[in-house]
Amino acid sequence: MAKSTRDPAAVKAAKAEAKAQRKAASKQRRSQLWQAFQIQRKEDKRLLPYMIGAFVLIVAASVALGVVSGGVFMLVVTILLGILLGGLVAFIIFGRRAQKSVYKKAEGQTGxxxxxxxxxxxxxxxxxxxxxxxxxxxxxxxxxxxxxxxxxxxxxxxxxxxxxxxxxxxxxxxxxxxxxxxxxxxxxxxxxxxxxxxxxxxxxxxxxxxxxxxxxxxxxxxxxxxGPAAMPKGPLPGNAKMRGVQRTVRRK
Incomplete structure (x- = not known):
């Protein structure tokens, strides 16, 4: 039985197309996240102070830890870890406050x-x-x-x-x-x-x-x-499309 062969050019084109789709999806997610951040920043005046404050405190603590530990290598490592951890904590603060804002807008609305x-x-x-x-x-x-x-x-x-x-x-x-x-x-x-x-x-x-x-x-x-019951058709919050909130787990 002869083995089926695939055109190398077609395989290469398919890989390129898949890569382009992944890049487009990633770009769209970043765009949506940025839009959500801009909306939240305008509505929540405490967001930026909290995010910046948390980032600065964590980086400062990492620098102090590096100085105490001694050595240039440890100082560089702790600073890098501090920057990563500070960015993560700042992002978590944004997510929590954005989620709180979304629920506050949705509260009391039908559905x-x-x-x-x-x-x-x-x-x-x-x-x-x-x-x-x-x-x-x-x-x-x-x-x-x-x-x-x-x-x-x-x-x-x-x-x-x-x-x-x-x-x-x-x-x-x-x-x-x-x-x-x-x-x-x-x-x-x-x-x-x-x-x-x-x-x-x-x-x-x-x-x-x-x-x-x-x-x-x-x-x-x-x-x-x-028999299915009628679902409420009232309004839902307009800014509810933030990253991680749209994962629907209902099995149909």
Whole structure:
């Protein structure tokens, strides 16, 4: 059987095209990051002082450490490490303050909880709008290591009956798998939008990833029998497109 051969010119062209695409994607990410920084800098007057202050303090500490350690080589190494660490800390400060700003703008808007859930970091299976009312109150389902989590948004008086209904319906299928439920908001016993991800990550790990897959299959079948609920169509924050925030983890 003759071996198939590929045209070297075609292979070279394909590699060049792939390299060009990677460069274009990298350039676009840098452009988006710069735009996000410019927007945040204009809205957050403390951003630059905090970033510059953190960078200068870390570099100064690294220089002092190098001087104490003695030797030109150690001084150069500690300065370089200080510059890298200072840049990293400054970037982290930017990311945290930008994320805080995004959540602050989204808070109270229709569909904000669904948006936040779909941008969770980690292995979460999110299904927005498993139940809803005509007033755009909604219940979203999350499957994770803690088990099944129902997140309600909207008026607590209207959402809580929906949460109880979905919890009862799901309990028939999942057996002893833990089920959690809460409402996103700023009222009593509610979870603020900005603390939603932190709250979820603090829940105990009760099931494995393999059990999550089986659980998701069961609940997808349940959802298909019920029929999809109408999702809230209200506005979402316009500046929500920052790096790392757009990773959607929902399995379709």
């Amino acid at each position: 904000a909880a669904a948006w936040a859930l779909e941008n969770l970091r980690g292995k979460w299976r999110v299904t927005p709008g498993v139940a809803a009312t005509g007033h755009f109150d909604a219940v979203h389902r999350v499957i994770g290591r803690p088990g099944v989590i129902f997140v309600g948004e909207g008026s607590a008086s209207r959402v809580k009956p929906l949460l109880a209904q979905e919890k009862k319906r799901t309990a028939r299928l999942v057996g002893e798998v833990p089920i959690y439920d809460f409402v996103v908001g700023n009222g009593e016993d509610e979870i603020p939008l900005a603390k939603l991800e932190r709250y979820l990550t603090k829940l105990p790990a009760n099931i494995t990833v393999k059990q999550m897959d089986a659980l998701e299959s069961k609940l997808v079948a349940l959802g298909s029998r019920i």
